[in-house]
Amino acid sequence: MSGITAARLASVLGPWRSKGPAYSALADRIRLVSLDGRLAHGTRLPAERDLAAALRVSRTTVASAYARLRELGAIESRRGSGSFVSLGARPSADSAPDGIPLDFTKAAMPAASAVATCYAAAAQRIGPELARSGYEIVGHPELREAVAMHFRRRGVATDPDQILVTSGAQHAIALLTRLLTSPGDRALIEHPTYPHAIDAILSARARAVPVPVDTDGGWDLTEAEAALRAAAPSVGYVMPDFQNPTGASLPDDARARLARAADRHATVLIADETTMWLDLRRGPREPLAAFSPSVVTVGGLGKLAWGGLRVGWIRAPRTLIARLAQSRTSMDLGTPVFEQLVAVELIAREAELVAERRVRLSEGLRTMRSALTEQFPEWTIPDPEGGLALWISCAPWSSSELVLGAREEGLALTAGPRFGLHGAFEHRLRLPFTESPSTIREAVGALRRSADRHASGPLPEPLVAV
Ligand SMILES: Cc1ncc(COP(=O)(O)O)c(C=O)c1O
Structure with missing residues (x-):
C-alpha cells in the first residue's frame, strides 16, 4: 500500500483544529478521514517531522497524535517502516461502525413493498433461463429492452443495443471512468x-476538476463552461436530478447549455x-441525454x-457499449440473470414504486425539517424538491466535530468533506431523510447532544478554497 505525502494529508485533513489540545484534535481528524474512506486502510502516514512541518505544528503534537491513534488501534506502527492506517476488521470504510445503532451514513431505504413480489414473479420465470449459458455480458435481452423503453417513454429514442446492464450504478460509474480516462486526465465533477x-x-x-453546486443556487454554469474550456476534461460526472447530496436539479435550459459546452x-x-426517481414536488424534466447523442447515462x-x-x-452510443462490454470482462462476466429478471418486473411497476418512495421521503423530509427547526434554531433548513438528504450549513460547528461527537451518542454520519476535495465542506453536513420518522427524531436528538458537547466557536477558514 502506498504512502501519502505530508502536503497531501494536510489537504485531506482540511481545517482540523478545534477547542482542546491540538494533538487530540489532530488524532480525531485522522481517525475520521480513515473511517469515512478518505484515507485508505494500509496507507503509510508521513514521518512525524514532515507532517509537523506541513501542518505548522510542533513535532511533539504529531508524535502525541500518532501515539493516541496507536492506543485506539487506528494506526499500526512498524519499527523502521513507519505508521499505517488501520481499520481493524471493519469490512468497508462507509459501513456503519459496529455497535452504533443509528446509521445515517447511507442515504438509502429498505426495499419497497413490490420488491418481494417481483422476486417471486422472477422465480416463476427462471426455469427456461437455466437451459441457457447464463453469461449475459451486455445484459439480458428483456432487461435491455425494458431499460430502452424507459428512455423512449421519457422522449429519448433508444435501442436495446445502446444499453449495457451493470451490477449497480456504482459499477457503471467505475466502468466508465476506467475506460474513458487515462492517468492524469481531468474529470469534471460537481462540488459537492x-x-x-x-x-x-x-x-x-x-x-478531479470541481464545479460548485448548491441546494438553492444550483449549478454555477459559467464556472462549468470555464472549467470545460480551460481543462478540457475527458469526462464530466453530473447528477441532473436531485443531486446527491444537495437535492438540486439542473434546469432545462442549463441542460442544453451544459451539453453544448461539453460537446x-x-x-x-x-x-x-x-x-432521478425521487421527485417530491418538482415534476418531470427532459433527460440530459435528450440534448446530445454523446451524453452517457447511468441509472439503476x-x-x-x-x-x-x-x-x-x-x-x-453503440460503439461505446461494445468497448465497455469488452473492458468489463477483466472484472466480471455479467450481472446475475435472476436479479435482471427481478429488475424487468420492477421497471414494469415503476409508477407504483415512485409513488411509494414519494410518500416515505416526503414524510422523512417533513420530520427531519421539523426536528431540526426545533433542535437547531440557529440553522437555516433547506427544503429540496427531491432526493434523499439535506445538505445543511452546520456553522458554527464543524462537521467533523459534530460527526465525531455523534458517534459517542450512537449516531453514525458522514462529514461534509467526504463529499468534496481538499477538505472543503467542513461547515456542511449531509443528513439523509430516508429513515422512519421515529428514527429521524432520535438521530436529530443525538445530533443536538453532540453539538452540546462542543461549545460552538468560530469556524476555521478552509485550507484550500475551491
Ligand atoms: C448518485 C448515486 N449514484 C450511484 C449510487 C450507487 O448506486 P447502486 O447502489 O446502484 O450502485 C448511489 C447510491 O447511493 C447514488 O446516490
Whole structure:
C-alpha cells in the first residue's frame, strides 16, 4: 500500500483544529478521514517531522497524535517502516461502525413493498433461463429492452443495443471512468458530489476538476463552461436530478447549455440518474441525454426499489457499449440473470414504486425539517424538491466535530468533506431523510447532544478554497 505525502494529508485533513489540545484534535481528524474512506486502510502516514512541518505544528503534537491513534488501534506502527492506517476488521470504510445503532451514513431505504413480489414473479420465470449459458455480458435481452423503453417513454429514442446492464450504478460509474480516462486526465465533477464517484475518478488516476453546486443556487454554469474550456476534461460526472447530496436539479435550459459546452470540448458527460426517481414536488424534466447523442447515462434501481438488488445500466452510443462490454470482462462476466429478471418486473411497476418512495421521503423530509427547526434554531433548513438528504450549513460547528461527537451518542454520519476535495465542506453536513420518522427524531436528538458537547466557536477558514 502506498504512502501519502505530508502536503497531501494536510489537504485531506482540511481545517482540523478545534477547542482542546491540538494533538487530540489532530488524532480525531485522522481517525475520521480513515473511517469515512478518505484515507485508505494500509496507507503509510508521513514521518512525524514532515507532517509537523506541513501542518505548522510542533513535532511533539504529531508524535502525541500518532501515539493516541496507536492506543485506539487506528494506526499500526512498524519499527523502521513507519505508521499505517488501520481499520481493524471493519469490512468497508462507509459501513456503519459496529455497535452504533443509528446509521445515517447511507442515504438509502429498505426495499419497497413490490420488491418481494417481483422476486417471486422472477422465480416463476427462471426455469427456461437455466437451459441457457447464463453469461449475459451486455445484459439480458428483456432487461435491455425494458431499460430502452424507459428512455423512449421519457422522449429519448433508444435501442436495446445502446444499453449495457451493470451490477449497480456504482459499477457503471467505475466502468466508465476506467475506460474513458487515462492517468492524469481531468474529470469534471460537481462540488459537492457523490463520494464513490470521487473514489472511482481518483482510482482511475484522473484529476478531479470541481464545479460548485448548491441546494438553492444550483449549478454555477459559467464556472462549468470555464472549467470545460480551460481543462478540457475527458469526462464530466453530473447528477441532473436531485443531486446527491444537495437535492438540486439542473434546469432545462442549463441542460442544453451544459451539453453544448461539453460537446465543444469533446468532454463525455456522464449523467447519473440514480436519484432521478425521487421527485417530491418538482415534476418531470427532459433527460440530459435528450440534448446530445454523446451524453452517457447511468441509472439503476438501488434508490427506487432496493440497494440489495445490485442492478444498474449504462445508455451510450453503440460503439461505446461494445468497448465497455469488452473492458468489463477483466472484472466480471455479467450481472446475475435472476436479479435482471427481478429488475424487468420492477421497471414494469415503476409508477407504483415512485409513488411509494414519494410518500416515505416526503414524510422523512417533513420530520427531519421539523426536528431540526426545533433542535437547531440557529440553522437555516433547506427544503429540496427531491432526493434523499439535506445538505445543511452546520456553522458554527464543524462537521467533523459534530460527526465525531455523534458517534459517542450512537449516531453514525458522514462529514461534509467526504463529499468534496481538499477538505472543503467542513461547515456542511449531509443528513439523509430516508429513515422512519421515529428514527429521524432520535438521530436529530443525538445530533443536538453532540453539538452540546462542543461549545460552538468560530469556524476555521478552509485550507484550500475551491
Ligand atoms: C448518485 C448515486 N449514484 C450511484 C449510487 C450507487 O448506486 P447502486 O447502489 O446502484 O450502485 C448511489 C447510491 O447511493 C447514488 O446516490
